Structures are given as structure tokens and as C-alpha cells.
Amino acid sequence: MIKVGIVGGTGYTGVELLRLLARHPEAELRAITSRGEAGTAVADMFPSLRGVVGLAFCDPKDAPLAECDVVFFATPNGIAMQQAASLLEAGVRVIDLAADFRIRNVAEWEKWYGMTHASPDLVADAVYGLPEVNRTEIRHARLVANPGCYPTATQLGLLPLVEAGCIDLNHLIADVKSGVSGAGRKAETHTLFAEAADNFKAYGVSGHRHLPEIRQGLARAAGSDVGLTFVPHLTPMIRGIHATMYARITREEDFQALFERRYAGEPFVDVMPPKSHPETRSVRAANTCRIAIHRPQDGDTLVVLSVIDNLVKGAAGQAVQNMNIMFGFDECTGLFHVPVLP
Amino acid sequence: MIKVGIVGGTGYTGVELLRLLARHPEAELRAITSRGEAGTAVADMFPSLRGVVGLAFCDPKDAPLAECDVVFFATPNGIAMQQAASLLEAGVRVIDLAADFRIRNVAEWEKWYGMTHASPDLVADAVYGLPEVNRTEIRHARLVANPGCYPTATQLGLLPLVEAGCIDLNHLIADVKSGVSGAGRKAETHTLFAEAADNFKAYGVSGHRHLPEIRQGLARAAGSDVGLTFVPHLTPMIRGIHATMYARITREEDFQALFERRYAGEPFVDVMPPKSHPETRSVRAANTCRIAIHRPQDGDTLVVLSVIDNLVKGAAGQAVQNMNIMFGFDECTGLFHVPVLP
Amino acid sequence: MIKVGIVGGTGYTGVELLRLLARHPEAELRAITSRGEAGTAVADMFPSLRGVVGLAFCDPKDAPLAECDVVFFATPNGIAMQQAASLLEAGVRVIDLAADFRIRNVAEWEKWYGMTHASPDLVADAVYGLPEVNRTEIRHARLVANPGCYPTATQLGLLPLVEAGCIDLNHLIADVKSGVSGAGRKAETHTLFAEAADNFKAYGVSGHRHLPEIRQGLARAAGSDVGLTFVPHLTPMIRGIHATMYARITREEDFQALFERRYAGEPFVDVMPPKSHPETRSVRAANTCRIAIHRPQDGDTLVVLSVIDNLVKGAAGQAVQNMNIMFGFDECTGLFHVPVLP
């Protein structure tokens, strides 16, 4: 039984961490912080947790975080980089669900995120928490940068091809659709129900913060830079990411077999049979990524479909998976949820 | 470990039973039948169950149902009444999620359901599976009539008042809103997405089949007939029932305390603090009923709000709760799901 | 051709006024104000108006409002009461879509709206703009208080019964469901897509600001106070209000005929055939109210169903209808929209 703290528990990744950790047999929730809601019972803010989570939010300065074995940051970008160092010094392991430690090139990070990095030294220490790539490093990591939701769906869909070197790496396309919870719980006009329902739009076509993260992951697998056009879209659903990816074939392969081999033994990646069309609801509320591969009209363009729940495999679930790996638990502990369908 | 069979597993109550039973530590799924889909792997029809349920649908006549300890009927109305008798004779206990055994007055049942009852003798044997009322009888029941979704939400909201005899029993009003999954998985025009989305309507105002079921339950609690106006509405959401109930006060009480006393110790009924407004999503995918009581402007009309997930506490979850009681398991076994929010 | 100004055009009632007025053959849009968006082209904020509305938002102090024939206030509560007087003095007629002039009892208004009224003298002058009740007064009104959305649906559904004196006036019940656009375009957490979608809840059961407005309208029709329990609900749809109303019969009538007589000749009220269930989408984007009357099981409780589009008959459409009456145009001018279904 390990002691767990959460910094910033009032957003969607926070409440999802609570849903997962509250039933985790090896984790004990010790503290959850919120500057604005200190003193409020967690279950008063999220009635779904009545009878499940007995804690109240506490002020960050009063929270017994240094006594925890692991602390999750479910905060906006720019918070963990200020607070992680002192926790790490106290021997606490840290998993950041925001973007602070995801990009190894600090200058690049500062450009995309529009702020000066407060802990550039820690960036090199951080392990990018995509278990399907970095399982060994995660095991020993003190600081894990939990991947973004778009990057998780996109990298899992493209990595087998990139690693195999059988596609044109200069012209990858990822057309990705996200549910509205991906925008967080902050009150903003464009994510109001009456704005986002019964509507569909692209956004950030000129450049989205997840682009450098995806490129970094693919480049590392390729051993060289990659060219990627990444177009995110806002979809009128609560949870779910659907990535539709297009790659030009440069060398023939049994692509279905390639994916099946790559993910054999992966507990949370499901390569579906040929000609499948994964639906986002088939992973709703679960930590699974489902992938299908198509080759329309036997042409030279592959289409890869990849779906995840953005709040689970795209955030809190993957963070718990990382925690399981870091502490030597079975990787699936506390993550046996069956997707909720319908 | 008990052996479990499901008759009719291709509808929403069927797939929800599978979601719950697949992770139930005391139940082993032995057979799931479907005349139309015999031979199809369950996980091919419901990809959410890939890696979770390994069974294929089998033809009812080939299914080893008689070897099961309990068989659930997740069939349309009129099927269980034809098949339950032979299973009961074979010593199998039966839980019917349809309406065949819910109404004790067979003539009344035949009027509302438009068919002749095939097993009128069994009706008297059947126990109405609302644990908060009939827990003791359920324990020994061979045949359980699992309540309807509207009747569950409505009875749990009105029973404390009816039992206490402090309201006008002749003019109860239940204005109830249901998600579209309540209409089942059968292809029909009025439940198409393009018909039911971004739309709201009442239906069946002249008379809905759940009316006699609710009246029977309330009358039994009252010891006399009750007058109830019941108006169901189709709501553009997948899951959830929200019952808004109105009752005229005839004797003063501490109504909040009355509800808290009535449901003290009930693991699946949550009486919220005064002035609360339960949301359907606060019970999404969980077996909980949340209730709040209001007395607007301190007048003589009480307003009771009651929410459930129609597929869980309103169907499959309550059925598993009944199974737990029937077989002496802890009543919460396999039902510890934290509601999925957002 | 009359000259029209709009104060506060960045909310939903503002953009809906623009949709309707842009094609109105007798109205010419002269100015639309917004303090925060002064200088922004209207069509840049609302791309649906590209090629339709050429105006830019202008600062209120620069707007040629005093040169208009009529000015609509599509502002939050508390603005029109500060600015109406000077416009009226300049001979401009005013239609307020907010609540400032709806309640004749100023003390009551101040209690529910939590502010001191800035123009109590004008309240007595204002005409409540429900044409089906006050058509004659509206014709000559200088200042029209456009009704709220809930009050429009509810009053139109109950007025025939209240006027006829055939129901128990002390125990009326209005269970009303609103689309999320009713909460406005202001960024707030509880109306985010990820909060309001796939969810249903009541709110304000203890007391909602539309309660005194509805009671005032019904009391005026009754000639005495009325008792009303009013429960609003937030429904996961963009537009639409569905009011389900319950009334105890005190004198027999042909209720269907009563409604048909009451609304004969009304261009925007459609009394549907007996046993109908009006859907909100059947009036989507149109100025119609559809009503159906039921008497379940021939008991003593009537059920009235009433639907409107909250932004049209519940706000901007009714405001244009009032404008048509005030300026002697055919009442339907510019309001011939066929509802958008599906």
C-alpha cells in the first residue's frame, strides 16, 4: 500500500484519477489539493464520489505531500515545473499529467507553451511515460511526464510503422478528433454546451502544442526527424479520441502482422482484426487503445485508426499504469474496467 | 463460484449484464443465447468486451442453461414466461429483467402487455426484486421479477412518504425523464439519433406499462390503492432516469430525516443533503439511486428528485444485486463501480 | 422601414435577433452595441452571419440609438432599467428581452433579482409582451417587457384553464425542461459541454426567478393569487423548452375545445389534436408554441404539454412579434420560418 497525493484535483484529470485510485488496491489517497476549494469535501464538488472519496480538498501549503510515495500533478501547464523539485528532493516520486516535462528541448517547449521553464534541469531526468515505448525507464523513473491525449493515440497508431521504416516519414498525416472534455473543466465560451453540441470544427491547424510532442516521439523511434501534418478537431462527445492517420508505403510488409507483433503482450493495446472500425465508445472509461489498419483499394496509402478515452489512456489511466510500473505492481492493477457501452 | 446463463444477450440489458458479470468474483458466465446471432463471438458484436468475454452466442436450444445455478432473462416481454418453468423445475433460479412476472394481477398484466400470460401460476411465486422492499423474500426466491427502470426510480423516491402515510395518496405525480437506451436496442425510427438528439418530448401520457407496476408497489406499501399520474419523457442522453415527484403533505414530518432513516444501511440508496439536485451522471454506470427532497417556499407540496442509471440500478445492476442476495454473497459484490463523470 | 438598434448583441438572444431582423422586410438594422467587442465585425464573432449582417459592434456611447425607432435590449438583467429612460424620452420605443420590467411589484422584483431597481417609475408603464394576452396594450406601448422563456411556455399552457376557472388554482404544477442555451452564452462551468451533455438535472427547486413572473401572469388571469410549484430542469439539447403541467379539475369542460377556442386565430399558438405529444424540435428555430392536452385514465388531473424554442417564441421571436404589433405590421412579418427538423 503506497501513499498517494494529488495536486490540483478539481479538473477532469483530477476527478478521473480519484475514480481510478479510490478503488486501487495498492494505493491510499492521502491528500488532494486545491487552492480555490480548500475545505470543500471532494464529494460535494463531485457527487459521483459520495461514499467513495472521504477527503476534502486542502490548501497546497498544508498538504502532507512530502509524506507521500507518489504525487500526481493534475494541474494546468506550468505548475509542476515549480513544485516538482522539492518533492523529488524529499524522495517523493512525481507523475505530471500536464506538459511541463514532455519536451526534451527546453527552448522548443518555451516557444510552444509561451513561458520560461522553471526547472530546465529536471527535463532531462524526466521519463516520457508511454509504457509501450519506455517501460524499462519508467520502472526506475523519479519523474514521469505523462503523455498528452492526442500524442498517445497518434504515437500508438504510427509507431509500428515508423519503427519498421516502411513508410514515408516526411509526409505523415494525423487527422484527430477529440471529445470536449479534452479542453478541460475551465469555463470558456467555445466549450459551452450550446457552442460545442451538434457542431464539428477543426482548430489549431496552424500549430497545436501536441505537434512537437508527437514529432519528438516519432523522431526518436525513427532515428531522424519526421514530417507530420496534425489537425485536431473538436467533436460533440464528452470523452474519446479518434485518430485517423495516413502514411505512404515505401516498403511492402504484412502490416496487420507488424502491428500484432509490435503490441503482442501489451495489456492495454488491442490490435483489431483487418477491416475493423474501432469506435471511441468501445474504450469509454477504460485504459485501452484499440487500433485497426486499412489499405484502401490496395493502394500505396495506409490508413490507421486508433481510439482511446482521452481521460483514461490519454491521461489518468495511463498515469496509474505508470504508477503501477514505477512501484512494481502488476501493470493492470486497478485498471480492469470494462468499457461502458452504450 | 456460481454458474450463470443469460438468455437474450444482444440488447442493452444483456450487454450490461455482461459488463457487470464478467468481473464478478463469484460468478462464472457459462452461456449466453441469441437465436439470431448464434455462433457470433460476443466480442465481435460488442467490441467493448474484447479480451473480457470469450463466449460466443449460442442457440437457445443448445445452451447448457439447465446446468446453471441462475439464468437471467434479458429478453423482450413474453419470453421468460414461456421458458422459466422448465428451468425452475431443473432447479435453476431465474431472474427476469423483462416484465413477465412483475404484475401480480394476471388480467391487469394481460391488458397492459397485450398478450395471454403463458405461466400465470408462476406469477404468484415470483418475488418482485426491489431489495429495498423485499430483501428477505428475495433471499429465498426461485424466480425474481426484476423491476422496471421507471418503477425503480419512482418507488424509491415515493416509498418513504407512502409508508409513513403523511401525503395525499390519491394525487401523486411522477414526471419522469429517461435516456434513450431505455427504449432498447431494437431499430426503430423514433429512437434514431437524428430523431431523438437535440429534442425532448413526453410519450405515453395516456398510459404507460410501468404505471400499473408503480401503482402496485405503492399500493402494497400504503395498504390501499393509490392515485398516480405518471408522465414519461424521452431525453437526449444515453443512460439515466430522473424522476421528479410531487406529493401533497397531509401530516407534518421531518421529511429529510424520514428519508435518511428509511434508507439507513441501504448500500445503493444515497439520500443527499437538503436542497441538493442529483444529476443523472452522478450515478452513470453505477448501481446507485440518489434522492433529494425539497419543499419549495415551505408550501404544502413536496418535491422528490430521484436519479438512477436505467441500465444498472434500473436493470442489470439490480439484477446482479438480486443474484447476490439470492446466493448469500455480500450484496455489493461486483457492484463497486464508481460513477463515470464526466 | 423602421430603424432598429440592439443593445448587447453578443449573447444568444442577440444573435437570434440578428438572424430574424436581418431578413425582416420592414426593419433596418442601424446599430448593435457591445462594450467588450466594439469594433469587431458581427460576422467575425458569428460566422453564421457572414454575408448577412455587415455591421460591426459599436461602443454603447457611440451608437446612434436615439435615432432608432425601436431599440431591443438583449442585455443581462439590470442594464435596460438604467438606459431605457433616456431612449424613451428621445421618442424611441424599447423592447427589453431581460427581466427588468416584467414584475410589477418592484419590491418583489428586487428580492428575486438581488438589486435595487433603477427605474421603478417605468415599471408601471411597461407592457408585458405576451401578445396572446396583451395584444391591445402592446400596440400602444412605449416600453415592452418581453416575457421569459419558461413563463411563455408555462403561461400559454395554463392560461385557458386559469381563465376558465375550471381547475384548482392553489396547486398548479409546472415541471419544465429547458435546453442549455437558456442559460446564456456566458462562460460557466455548469453549462460546459462536458458537464451538461448526456446528463439531466433539476435546479432552482427552492425558487427560480421565473416563478414570480409566471405567478403574476396567472394571478392576473385568475383575478386572485395562485399557488404554483415550478421545477426547472437542464436538458442536454441546445434549444427548446418543454413544459409539462398538472392541474386538478374542479369543473368539467371540453378541455380540448376550450384550448382551441382560446387560441383560435392566434398565428403562433398551435393546439394539437387530442393525445398528441409535441416535440421541442417541431418548433426549432420558429416562433411557434405547440400545445397538447391529456387527461390520463379519465381521472381528475389534466396534463398540458407545451413546447417552444426558448430563443424564438421564448425570446427574440416574441420580441420581433411585439415589434410588429407596436408598429402596425402584420404580426407574422419576418417570422415565417419553418421549423428545422431534423
Add this chain to the structure above:
Amino acid sequence: MIKVGIVGGTGYTGVELLRLLARHPEAELRAITSRGEAGTAVADMFPSLRGVVGLAFCDPKDAPLAECDVVFFATPNGIAMQQAASLLEAGVRVIDLAADFRIRNVAEWEKWYGMTHASPDLVADAVYGLPEVNRTEIRHARLVANPGCYPTATQLGLLPLVEAGCIDLNHLIADVKSGVSGAGRKAETHTLFAEAADNFKAYGVSGHRHLPEIRQGLARAAGSDVGLTFVPHLTPMIRGIHATMYARITREEDFQALFERRYAGEPFVDVMPPKSHPETRSVRAANTCRIAIHRPQDGDTLVVLSVIDNLVKGAAGQAVQNMNIMFGFDECTGLFHVPVLP
């Protein structure tokens, strides 16, 4: 005033034709047929048309179609090809909203649609009704093949580039998202609300019937075959198509200017300013196509975004636009609808 008939009026394109034609100042609805609903008042099936359309559905054999000036087929594929010939012989002009006359290569059509063509001779006579390409031919057409919804959005987005010859024609990608009404009003499981809501999926990746139609249109513009990967997706919204298209630049151009020139003067195509992100709701219920062009990171891949309402510019609105052209009316007659937002 021309006399208009509609064959097959119970689907979504049928009811949308009725919405548009009922207010068309030059068209008089004479007959609307439905084998299954003969005798039913149109407004009983579609209450949105109460007070707007007075006709009843009539049996096809009794309908005075031969007396009409134009007949619209809003039928499933395979009907118009059987009935158009006799109407054309009677001098009636025909607009088919289904696919019967869209593909000039009859063998290709038969392969994709799985039936033998009943009127192969008429195919060559038919004019493909995309006014932005074929306006002149439409003017004199006796038989118009109204384009599909996906093909309209996709062709309008790619044509300027294809015609200019500045992109790689062998590797075009169209990732297209459609609202559920695109699947029609037929009762099918996969388009039920509880299946399609809060969910997103691709379908038909191996090959969709609209692929040959799009390829034909682009090839005609290019003067040579084109290579296109087309992936349709089912999106949880009622109306709307959003096409995201990717093209490799082969010759530099001012692409924004290219689009603006190409569509200058087009009443129903709106080229938005650079960096825009058109939303489907910005064209909801209107006949407009909005397009934006992006060149992410100034690379060699163009991204074109194109949105339409699938039932208007993608079906009934475009059909009325074609009718206007055929009969010499102003092309915008009866199509001045302002999009409904929110």
C-alpha cells in the same frame, strides 16, 4: 409559378425539400408520394410542417406527377432510374437526389451500387448538378443528378487546386465527418441514438459509394485520373459535413487568392479569411458551403477545410438551387435562410 412533385417524401431529404419548397415564391407543391404512407397528412408525420404543408402523401400511381413542371426524387437509390424515363417523355424535368444518374460509367455504377441499371441510356443525358461546375448545362438539363453530400463538400474544397494543377493529383486525402442524418431516416441499429451519441467512428474505409463520384468529378476537372483516399466518419451531430482535405503542393501559388477567384460571384460558396476554422453550425439549415485554406508550418502540405449542411447544400438545398437554374429564377430564390446558430 411552377408545379412541383416529390417522389418519396418520408425521408430526411424529402422533409427538407418540403421545408424549403413550402416557402419558395415560385414553386407550388402539387404532389408528394409515399407508397407506405398514402393518405397520411404530411403534417401528421412531420409536425414541424403543421400549418405549412397541407398535402397528404399519395400513392405513386395516383399522383399527378406528369402534370408537374419538375419532379424531385427523394427516394432510395434504384427508384428514379425506373421512373424517370416516363416523366421525361411527358415533358417533366427531373431532379434525382439519389445516386442513380451520378456516375457516367454505368459498369462502375453497377459495381458500387450492386444492381443493374434500369436506364443506362439516360445516364449520358443527365447533368451532374453541381452548379459551381456545371451551371450552364444545368440550365438546359431535363434530368439533373443531384450530387451526394460527401462529394459536394469534398469537390468544392479540392476543385480550385485540381483545376489549377498545382497539387499532387495521385495522393489526395479527404478525411470527412458527417452528421447522422446523412444515413437517412430508415430504422437501423447503428444509427440509434444510444449507438451513435457520444461516440465517433470511421466506416467504409475500404470503399464507400461516394468515392467513385468524387473521383469522377475531380478527374473531369483535372483532365486525368486522380488518386484519392477517402475516409468517412460518423459524427454525433444531426446535420453537417466537415471535410478535412490534404494535398501536396507541386507548384507555388497564392492559394487563398486562388480560392477567392474561383468562387468569386458564387452565391453559396464562402471562402473565409486565412487561418479560419469553419464550423458546421455556421451553415446549419442553410445552403452555404464555407471553406478555409491552411498551410501548416509553411510546409508542402495544404489543408483545406470545407463545411456544408448535408441536408441543404448536400441535398435538398442544392436540388432547389438546381431547380432555380433550370427554370431561370434567380439562383438564390427561396434559399435566403440565415444559418441557425446556436
